[in-house]
Amino acid sequence: MVSVDTVYQRVLALANKEQRGYITPQEFNLLANQAQMGIFEEYFHHLNQYLRTPGNNSGYADSMDYIEDKLGRFHKIGVTLSPDPRANGTIILPKELYRLTGVSIQNSNGVQVCEQTTVKKWRLRQKATFSAQSLNEHPTYVRVDSGLDGEAILVYSGSSIWPNSVKIDGIRKPNKVEWDYVVVNEKALYNANGSSNFDLHPSEETTLVYKILELSGIVINKPGIQSIGKGEVAEQNVTEKS
Secondary structure, three states: OHHHHHHHHHHHHHHHOOOOOOOOOOHHHHHHHHHHHHHHHHHHHHHHHHHHHHOOHHHHHHHHHHHHHHHHHHHEEEEEEOOHHHHOOOOOOOOOOEEEEEEEEEEOOOEEEEEEOOOHHHHHHHOOOHHHHHOOOOOEEEEOOOOOOOOOEEEEEEEEEOOOOOEEEEOOOOOEEEEEOEEEEEOEOOOHHHOEEOOHHHHHHHHHHHHHHHHHHHHHHOOHHHHHHHHHHHHHHHHHHH
């Protein structure tokens, strides 16, 4: 994790050094969560770039391992979920889930990994004799709207909706960041008990500082700060890819 107080103090120090103004705790919390999510989503963008690169370059392999290491803290393995009776038997996915990577069930054939499909493809398989037989051996799932609050899945085993619990693998979203404070002599002082640190790899501390500075110029109209942050973020991206 990365200390939210350390990042905030660095952001304030750089902003004050350049005489670009003060970033309030409320502004910081807004920008901190936006910056964290932006960095998190860049992991997947970089992974896709490396996977599309032809050849077997050891440098790219090392970079992929580095990103996978940063993503390791967000992996959720074997989470048990049950159908929700309020949502017609669909299985509602956790709100903190960012990406679903696997679904499995346990039936008379043991643990079986479910293949993602669409309702249209599943119905077509039902109509074909050979495919209908294979449905019993190869369970599937489709992404649906729960009708409540959030995304859900329907799991099919054979020609029926699977009525029991399933296990999912996935990647969760970063936890919310907050720099909490108490006011003493009209000054905001850090309150560790009410604060939440960044949920990213410790190596992201500097990137977070400059990303927040960059965003501050866009969101709260402090263009001088934006230029500092934008330049440093660009330089860091080049360094990481080299």
